[in-house]
Amino acid sequence: MTADSLAWVDLVQAPLLVVDARDSRVVRGNARARSLLGSVSLDGELSDFLGAYAAGRLKPLVCGEIEDVGELMLYCRTPGGLATLGFKPARIPEQDLCVLTLRALAADAATHKRTEAGIENFGVMLEEIVRSLPVGVEIYDGNFRELFCNSLSDELFGYAYDGHVPHHDDWWERGFPDDAARARAIREWRERCEMVRAAPGEVQRAEWDVLCRDGNQRTVQFRFRFIGSTYIVVFWDVTERRRLEEELRHLAGTDELTGLHNRRRFFEEAERAFTAALAAATQLSILMLDIDHFKSINDRFGHAAGDKVLSEVAQRCANALRAGDLAARVGGEEFAILLPCTDAVGxxxxxxxxxxxxxxxxxxxxxHALPVQASIGGTFRLADDRSVATLIERADRALYAAKGGGRDRVVVLPRSFEEARPQKLGPARRRERGQG
Structure with a gap:
């Protein structure tokens, strides 16, 4: 290849760079390109004139690793200042060359002139700060074509590792392989984008479980806004934080000895179940269970033996319940069981x-082989019940009736809906009760 063979470049009015596809080195540029980039010479690495970020994004296009994507908008650090430039590649395979046609965004025309040294140094410093932030940062133009992404973004989603220069639409396919999950996330994102456009000064946020470069699904929190037509998104991995929060919630609602829910968690779940049953007009039952003669076990064999009995009873209860039922230890030897969608018979x-x-x-x-038995009182939701406390109080009364009736038995109050209804008394019954 001779210099004369590329002389035609100087005759083109649009800014052009000719790049060696083998090593991404600029071999020629015309006067328009020198003016646009603020450089008296265009001989050197592509990164010398566009910055490492833009050069890295262009490399797969220059060497033909990926197909032409039309015009690619990129955030660049040029010798003349910081700028957002458009690039259209045209490869010459027989000469291992790629011709890049450059275009400056009108809104950024001022940044294409050489700035004062202090401002330029600040811009370089700011870029480096953003690139190394411990949160992901991505910037897209008005058509959602990527202009910039920092190191954590590449690390999390891997655009730089496969040579792909993304449009924002590409990210949805990567992050949400499941069609239904992707559709939900896109719908939520569009709703929030509308909110941001309606209130430009505000920042919207979303949190999704996203497939990342390493093949793991992570919980990522996103915050985004528009500045003019430029879309900016900042995000960070909150997987470990959410795991710890869930672990703390579990510990806060779990009885340490038995592993069942504790009293607080039972009442929370019972309140929710009652509200749901009331709204859907479905049944709900509650059982209260007490281990018979538990004090004598503690007195005779010690508290360690009592703890072993409590743990074993809790495990047997959990094994005997159906999916959807909930068991909790609500007192010393007392357990409560929540039975959604269950009537008196059930x-x-x-x-x-x-x-x-x-x-x-x-x-x-x-x-020692310790025989263990229990007494159980139960109840179910009646039409005039207006709080879950009413059911719990009635189940307690049923438990006392079971223990008073000889223990090792079940008492459900009332026995049926019919028993719960007020009964009309005939004349003979009214006379017996002194009512006539």
């Missing part, structure tokens, strides 16, 4: 199964 069936499971095998403690 509640009694579950309760009888619990009794059978609890007493089926003695609990082995220090060589």
């Amino acid at each position: 509640a009694e069936q579950v309760a009888q199964k619990l009794l059978t499971t609890i007493r089926c095998v003695p609990v082995e403690v220090n060589g």
Whole structure:
């Protein structure tokens, strides 16, 4: 290749750079390109004239690793200042060359002139700061073509690792392989974009589980806004934080000894279940279970034996319940069971199964086989019940009735809807009750 063979470049009115496809070195540029980039010479690495970021993005296009993407808008650090430039590649394969046609955005025309040294140094410093921030930063033009992404963005989503120069639409395919999840995320994103456009000074946020470059799904929190037509998104990985929060929630709602829910969590869940049952006009039952003669176990064999019995009873209860049922330890030897969508008959069936499971095998403690049994009181939601506290109080009364009736038994109050309804008394019954 001779200098004369590229003389035609100087005759073109548009800014042109000719780049060696093998090493991304600029071999020629015309006067328009020198003026646009603020450089008296165009002999050197592509990164010398556009900055490392833009050069890295252009390299896959220059060497033919990816197909032509039309005009590519990139954030550049030129010898003349910071600028956003458009690039259209045209490869000459037989000479291992790529011709880049450059275009300056009108809004950024002032940045194409040489700035004062202090401002230029500040811009370079600012770029380096943004590039090394511990949060992801991406900038897109009005058509959602990428202008800039920093190091953490590349690390998390991997654009720089596969040579792909993304449009924002490409990200949805990467981050959400599942069609339904992708559709939900896009719908949510569009709604928030409308909010941002309606209130330009505000920042909207979203949090999604996203597939990342390393093949793992991570929980990522995004915050985004528009400055003019430029779209800016900042994001960070909150997977570990959410895991710790969930672990703390679990610990806060878990009984340490038995592993069941604790009293606080039971009442929270019961309140939610009652509200849902009331709204959907469905059934809801509650059981209260008390281990019979538990004090004598503690007194005779010690508290360690009592703890072993509590843990074993809790495990047997969990094994006997259905999917969707919830068991909690709400007192010393007292347990509560929440039975969604369950009427009086279903509640009694579950309760009888619990009794059978609890007493089926003695609990082995220090060589002693301790027989264990329990009493259970239950109730179900009535039409005039207006709070879950009413059900819990009624289940407590049923439990006392079971213990008073000899223990190791189930009592459900009322027995049926009919029993709960006020009964009309005939003349003979009214006379017996002194009502006529």
